[in-house]
Amino acid sequence: MIQSYKKNPTLAENYDSIIIGSGMGSLTTAAILAKEGQKILVLERHYTAGGFTHVFKRKGFEWDVGIHYIGEVQRENSVIKKLFDYITDAKLKWADMGDVYDKIIIGNKEYDFVKGVQNFKDKILSYFPDEKNAIDEYVNLVFKAIKTSQKFYMDKALSPLLSKIIGRKMREPFYKFSDKTTYEVLSSITKNKELIKVLSGQYGDYGLPPKQSSFVMHAAVAKHYFAGGSFPIGGSSEIAKHIDTVIEKAGGTILISAEVDEIIIKKNKAIGVKMKDGKVFYAKNIISGAGIMTTYNKLIPTETAETHQLKQQLQSVKRAVSHACLYIGLDGSPEELNLPKTNYWIYPDKIEHDTAIDNYLKDVNSDFPVVYISFPSAKDPDWSNRYPGKSTIDIITLLPYDGFENWDGTRWMKRGEEYNELKEKIANRLLEVLYKHIPQAKGKIEHYELSTPLTTKHFINYDEGEIYGLDHTPKRFRQRFLKPRTPIKNFYLTGQDIVTAGVAAALFSGVITTSAITSKNIIKKVMKR
Known part of the structure; x- marks a missing residue:
């Protein structure tokens, strides 16, 4: 059932702009256009808004799924800080992670990034x-x-x-x-x-x-x-919450559980969207932040895609890696458990990064090529107000999609015993790594669950559970079609695929897309404030 991000809104049939997806690129685009006086409709197929900036709650805990740290928000005059202030009416606040933001661990040696x-x-x-x-x-x-x-x-x-x-x-x-x-x-x-x-x-x-x-x-x-690195105070769900207010002020709405079936194109001009339930919304501009692969393969009518050879364009780019994330909930506050704010990047000894990945892709039971550990509850000064006496840890590693293809098409949380056993095996391997570096976590874990590439596919709608959209190879940056304007009139792209991976890049994609739509120097406007 389609519902509003907040309360039952009065839905119009016509909008100035409709945005598909509610990731950082989409939300930034929506907020900037709202500030330009546009009435915006943001359509999110998931039951929560925010894309990789959303949080989920389980068993008395809360986890941020995609934001682990953001740079350049402590300096008042930085572009990224000014942009975040612009799209949230300066309501979003940040906590500094301290002097050491990343710790690179190779074998038994540690290297601090300060x-x-x-x-x-x-x-x-x-x-x-x-x-x-x-x-x-x-x-x-x-x-x-x-x-x-x-x-x-x-x-x-x-x-x-x-x-x-x-x-x-x-x-x-x-x-x-x-x-x-x-x-x-x-x-x-x-x-x-x-x-x-x-x-x-x-x-x-x-x-x-x-x-x-x-x-x-x-x-x-x-x-x-x-x-240095920073973390949003109150968790990453604060981002969508404050942007929603900006959109609402201009008469717009974020709808959740609102899946788009197809973009309506007449005479090579995008005029609206048809929803999965058959409802139709119209707008002067249609913008997709759903990722270029999903957009061109699933949302554009076949005839239009063929006319402009959109699917052929996709042959020149590759999907980024898929991953697993182990979400852990612990008994004890971050202070009691002495959890760091610093991120840990853990690598095998005496082997190059590329070789480690090659070995792992040949045999996923070989050493993890990288294990990333983040301590979100320690980074957020508001955490203990919301979850006293509790803590969380996220552990991420690469995980090839093809190991999960057998379960493609099965339902989330109902994928069967064999799938659960495989998840448990991976989770236990990641816990071993955690205990080696954070031994105090042993015996304190109340809940853990592992997301796989299929989980990412289910929630983010990336076909192979890729976390970063498109691969960032030298070839990718030569592709001229990775930009906001498309060959279809009034149809635009936003999000990490037209810039690069990461929240800050997706934020900037919103600036590029809105500049293309409005023909205004948006960044100048933002920096002037």
């Missing part, structure tokens, strides 16, 4: 005293790559004509960095394999190891956290 560019460099230098030049050069290259990305993404918002005239100049400097893999760049500045492994220790944030990922994707993540 906030502040100079502090970061000094700390890495203390582990690798002979690598000063390489560390300095690495940080310089990260900043250089990011500097070129501004114009590259601005080009995506330009009209086709303008992009034809000036776009090439805006894109070329970016390609110098995006065409290279992370490993190519790092191995050109140092031969120290351990340093390369440490510097690329956040690759789980975008899902591709150094020999496959584009350096610009790596640089975006590294730079994003140089000033």
Whole structure:
């Protein structure tokens, strides 16, 4: 049954813009358009809004499914902080995670990533005293790559004509960095394999190891956290809650349990959407934040997709990795259990990231190539007000989708004994890793449950349970169709696929999409406030 995110709204038949999906890109697009005076309808097929920013509750606990830390929100004048303030009317508040945001653990060695560019460099230098030049050069290259990305993404918002005239100049400097893999760049500045492994220790944030990922994707993540990490006070559901208020003020609505069946296109112009229950809504603009694969494969009428060869375009990009997440609820407050705010990135010893993944893909019983542990209850100062005497931990690892294909088509929570046994086996392996690094968690766990690629598919509607949309290879950044405008009039895209993975990138996708729709310099407007 379709229902409102808050209360029974008065639904109209016509809107200024309809947005499919309620992830960060969609919500940002909706909030900005609402501030431009548009009446917006956001349609979410899941029973809760927010995409990867939503939370779920079970057995007296609450878990954030996709937000583990956000960078650049402690500086008042940063673009990301100003954007979050703009779309939430400055209601969203952030808690700083402290000096050490990430801890890279390789075998028995630990390497802290500390906030502040100079502090970061000094700390890495203390582990690798002979690598000063390489560390300095690495940080310089990260900043250089990011500097070129501004114009590259601005080009995506330009009209086709303008992009034809000036776009090439805006894109070329970016390609110098995006065409290279992370490993190519790092191995050109140092031969120290351990340093390369440490510097690329956040690759789980975008899902591709150094020999496959584009350096610009790596640089975006590294730079994003140089000033430290933060967590939304009150949990990540605060994001959708405050954006909903902004949308509502302009007469718009977020609908949940509202699945779109098809985008209605007449004479190559998007005019509305048909819902699964047959209801139809109309709008001047239709925007999909449901991911380009889902949009082109499932929501666009076959005839239109064939006319513009939309499915052929998808052949030039690949789906990102799928994953498992173990959600753990513990007895005891974060303070009592002495849980850190720092994220742990745990890797096998004496083996490169790429090799570890290759081994694992050949045999999922071999060592996990990466295990990421996050302590959300320790990061949120409001947690203990909501859940006194309780704590949570999330553990994430890569998990190939093909190991779960047998259960595709089965119902969530009713996939059978064999599936549950496989989940239990993976959960116990992840708990072993946890106890090695956080021994105090042993005997304190009240509840745990594992999400698999099928869980992600069920809730996020990504066909193979991919967490980051499209793979961030050098080839991906050369695809010109990954932008807001489509060949269909009044039909636009938003979300991580038109920018890159991550909440901050999806946030920025909303700026690019709204700039393309309104022909206004939205970022200038945001920064002026």
